[in-house]
Amino acid sequence: MSQAFDPRQGYDGQGRMIPKAYDAILLASFGGPEGQDDVIPFLRKVTEGRGIPDERLEEVAVHYRKNGGVSPINAQNRALKAALEAELADRGIDLPIYWGNRNWHPFVNDTLKELAADGHRKVLLMGTGAYSGYSACRQYREDAGMGLLETGLDGVVEIDKLRQFFDTPAFVTPFVHSLRTSLANVRAQLAEAGKEDGQIKIVFVTHSIPMADAQAAGPEGIRADGYENLYTTQHQAVADYILSQVEEAQGLEHSLVYQSRSGAPHVPWLEPDINDALEEDAAAGIAGVVVVPIGFISDHMEVMWDLDTEARDSCAELGLAFDRVATPGTHQAFITGLVDLVEERLAGPDGKSLREGRTSVVAGGPWFDVCRPGCCEKRALDGTLRPTIGAVDSEVGVPQS
């Protein structure tokens, strides 16, 4: 019989991966320091070869230093892993989860060696980035692609990647619930201050990225189609969906702004910065803001510092009431939804997927299981493209047929 799909990819030509009998999940994340001595080595690793000035490193180090040199992100990923394991066990799915990071222990390469030594050969990578873009998607594919080559496991371990999940009920449902809570909190703050009639604005916020990365987000074919850029467009779609689900939000002003800009000042990044935007909101007569951090899945340092410290301080100075919506974390809807995504990809005993179709509630989804040509392309400083897994043009991480 002729092959209905590329045997290397198990790819159906519609952006979907043929279901497979995966034998492990690799939870891939950013990583963070776990003590004062880790902070500078961690930051050097994050900014390796990217020309982030030392002053900026020292500035960022302070955020971690004030928290004992510890980022909350590792504890949050351990909790996420445990919650996913419990949900898989509840469904009778025997699929171990391994955890590996880009920038701190446990490093992806060490995790790859461990899971291979445990006998695993078909791995489904779950990255902690929800959207398209280099940092949130392609860089996780590179981490795995380079990891396979560096550990000599290419051709031994096969790695596919779960689709980006910005559009899924898993990701957006927790924000819908938490937005209701935060709106009530800001209303209560205003009432206490005798400003019952004060205008509330909903400020959606995500990680700023270089304009060039934003313009390269997504596959070649979709990028040009009249969008501002796909990274921003996906965030706007998520914001619109969340607003549509919260009755108390109807009629309120809202915006999409950016946080945590780094890099050289002359390089353009997505704007406006949240702190500048808050100043304008206050000047325009807004009385309180609800900040919705739709760029992240957990309350890690970028949330703790840039929002709960800096943006909160900005609001205090400007006389704005403030509340920050919780990120998905281990919200049950997030956990069950992520395991639903695993089921979409996992072959049952009959070889068929445990869950037919691809669930999606936000415009622009469902995203591809397999990244299309040129997706979120970014060249290394030497002009080459790094090896990746999980794309139609990946050359590593696929079975040797």
Ligand SMILES: CC1=C(CCC(=O)O)c2cc3nc(cc4[nH]c(cc5[nH]c(cc1n2)c(C)c5CCC(=O)O)c(CCC(=O)O)c4C)C(CCC(=O)O)=C3C
């Ligand atoms: C899109 C995106 C996500 C979301 C997707 C995802 O979650 O993957 C994300 C997550 C995170 N970013 C984080 C921390 C940092 N990001 C930096 C630097 C950068 N991020 C970028 C983008 C993103 N970043 C970019 C384009 C840069 C500059 C270039 C570079 O250097 O790559 C720097 C360098 C220092 C500085 O800020 O200048 C740090 C310390 C942490 C950990 C927090 C903790 O420790 O709790 C997390 C989860």
Ligand SMILES: [Fe+2]
């Ligand atoms: Fe970042």
